[in-house]
Amino acid sequence: MxxxxxxxxxxxxxxxxxxxxxxxxxxxxxxxxxxxxxxxxxxxxxxxxxxxxxxxxxxxxxxxxxxxxxxxxxxxxxxxxxxxxxxxxxxxxxxxxxxxxxxxxxxxxxxxxxxxxxxxxxxxxxxxxxxxxxxxxxxxxxxxxSLKVNLEDLGWRKDDLKIVMGEIEKPNGLILNTGPTGSGKTTTLYAFLRKITTPEVKIITIEDPIEYHLPGVSQTQVDSAVGYTFASGLRSILRQDPDIILVGEIRDKETSEIALNASLTGHLVFSTLHTNDAVGAIPRFMDLGAKPQVLGPALTLVIAQRLVRVLCPKCKVEKEIGEALKTKIEKFLEGLPERIDKKDCQNFKIYSPGGCDKCGGLGFKGRTSIFELFVINEKMEEAIYKNPTEIELKSLAKEQEMVTMQEDGILKVLKGITSVEEVERTTGKVEWLDK
Structure with a gap:
């Protein structure tokens, strides 16, 4: 106790x-x-x-x-x-x-x-x-x-939220969330479950550990001391007649095989992987022994995410934008997919943190997510069959209008939500800004 x-x-x-x-x-x-x-x-x-x-x-x-x-x-x-x-x-x-x-x-x-x-x-x-x-x-x-379990509150763009809603409402498939520890993966997965929990479906989780308790969900916890691992737990869960399964993390070949097969046999499966970006989930699965002919049909969506700090609305300071930078930003916006609503960015401004009593002098108050959605459509499924390199997959994903985490972050910068420095801290240098 x-x-x-x-x-x-x-x-x-x-x-x-x-x-x-x-x-x-x-x-x-x-x-x-x-x-x-x-x-x-x-x-x-x-x-x-x-x-x-x-x-x-x-x-x-x-x-x-x-x-x-x-x-x-x-x-x-x-x-x-x-x-x-x-x-x-x-x-x-x-x-x-x-x-x-x-x-x-x-x-x-x-x-x-x-x-x-x-x-x-x-x-x-x-x-x-x-x-x-x-x-x-x-x-x-x-x-x-502090747990934002409402899906709409996590920082999605409208176009990304529409894609996500379409995928989580499907009866089967594997949806992955990738990113390092502390990037908000658990919160996002909990928000998915909260959105689709109804009395008509049975949802079971296996977590390490259970962080928050979700009403209407049967939550279980890994206990290696008694042999209850992700793999053994997932195998047991499949005998419990679930509709939806959440596996805290896919760490080994056995867990990946069971999760992929579960998604092909009528279950909607959510899980996480530690990869740097969404496309990196494919080679990671291959490293775990997944077969391309199984991975392609089973995997439906990979989401990569990071958390960035939100500028304090009371004290954020507007930065001057020179003509050269303005031209670069306009070019960036023109290169984005048409599905993105750019109205909020037409009169863009860039801010830096200040510091006041509301934010404790830090210049930031709260965090929001930046996302990257890698949709496994028919064309991508065909590509996975051919065991492509990660570079080839990234090129194809961009052709399929994938918006990267960094691009999503810059859009949030232009809306005054966060700073350039925050986006660079979590995603790396924004190269085109310095060219």
């Missing part, structure tokens, strides 16, 4: 009201004098929630310890002055709440605990590993309020 932390709503509101930026949280921790470690942990947790952190990092550095928060995908320093004894006490408190062994300091441990609030429960996933100066802890905050 994992532990529970009860934070009184009034107390939480008071704490959240204090923290408008990272510096204020750092000051409160620096001036903390109470002997009760539980109170210090409550302050750290409340600060993390108030500032919209996804992860809290406690890192011993020698005589002191550092506290960092991951906000909108980037780590920010809060304090480098947490005393060594306070750090040890915090680690002990976290272990107690997470039902971890107190006497183990030289091996990794994972657990979880819950914050009880009046209107919701917040799951905290804990990870501890030994380091040079002691145990490092990372707490992941899984707040149900």
């Amino acid at each position: 994992s532990g529970r932390v009860e934070i009184d709503d009034k107390k939480l509101r008071e704490l959240e009201g204090v923290f408008h930026n990272l510096e204020e949280l750092g000051e409160m921790i620096k001036n903390f004098k109470s002997p009760y470690t539980s109170e210090l942990l409550e302050i750290i947790l409340a600060g993390g929630m108030a500032l919209g952190a996804s992860d809290i990092h406690l890192e011993p550095t020698g005589e002191a310890s550092a506290l960092r928060l991951r906000v909108d995908g980037l780590l920010h320093n809060v304090s480098n002055e947490i005393e060594k004894q306070k750090h040890l006490s915090l680690i002990t408190r976290i272990k107690l709440l997470s039902n971890l062994k107190l006497n183990i300091h030289d091996r990794p441990q994972d657990g979880r605990f819950t914050i009880d609030l009046a209107d919701r429960d917040i799951e905290i996933r804990t990870s501890l590993i030994p380091s040079e100066y002691g145990e490092t802890a990372v707490l992941r905050l899984l707040d149900p309020r």
Whole structure:
């Protein structure tokens, strides 16, 4: 059993009201004098929630310890002055709440605990590993309020959303979401399930771990200690008469074979792969032993995505656009597929981050997704049969009017949603801007 932390709503509101930026949280921790470690942990947790952190990092550095928060995908320093004894006490408190062994300091441990609030429960996933100066802890905050499970809220363009809706409403096929850890894949897959969940269909998932609980969905979790892996779990799920299956990740040949066969036998299957872009899913499947004659008919859509920070609407600063840059942007827009609605970009502007009280001085508030859709139509299926190179597939995908993540990102820049620097941070240099 994992532990529970009860934070009184009034107390939480008071704490959240204090923290408008990272510096204020750092000051409160620096001036903390109470002997009760539980109170210090409550302050750290409340600060993390108030500032919209996804992860809290406690890192011993020698005589002191550092506290960092991951906000909108980037780590920010809060304090480098947490005393060594306070750090040890915090680690002990976290272990107690997470039902971890107190006497183990030289091996990794994972657990979880819950914050009880009046209107919701917040799951905290804990990870501890030994380091040079002691145990490092990372707490992941899984707040149900932060999960955007409405498909329309994720940042799709209208043309991409139309394609996605057409694919997820099909009775069978394999839909893949690709990208690195923390790119929003799970949120997107959950949004798909939320959209298509009805009493008439049975949906089963196998995840590692279950991050959020979805009503109307049977969710299961990998447990390697008892042999419940993605492959064995998927095989068992197929005996449960499902209509729709979500497999957290395709990691090996066995799982890929079962997932592909499931999609060919009347099931709609969702899963993820770790590839740099959407087209890269094809050679990755081939590396896992997939046969082209199976992969082509089974796979219907591959989505690659990244998360970019959203400019704070209160303080974003308009940048001057010279004639040379304006010409480049107009040429970029002309080269995009006709299905894209370019009305919002006709009077384009480019902004950079400012910094104000609303965004805690960061210049950004929240994140949105940039997407890349690789549709497996008949022409693409025929190409897969011939075992093409990745370069050949990318060329054909562009012929089929695929819009890349970077292009989607630039469109969001021109709409004032994000900055050029954010797009380049997540997708690489935008070469044509510097030519």
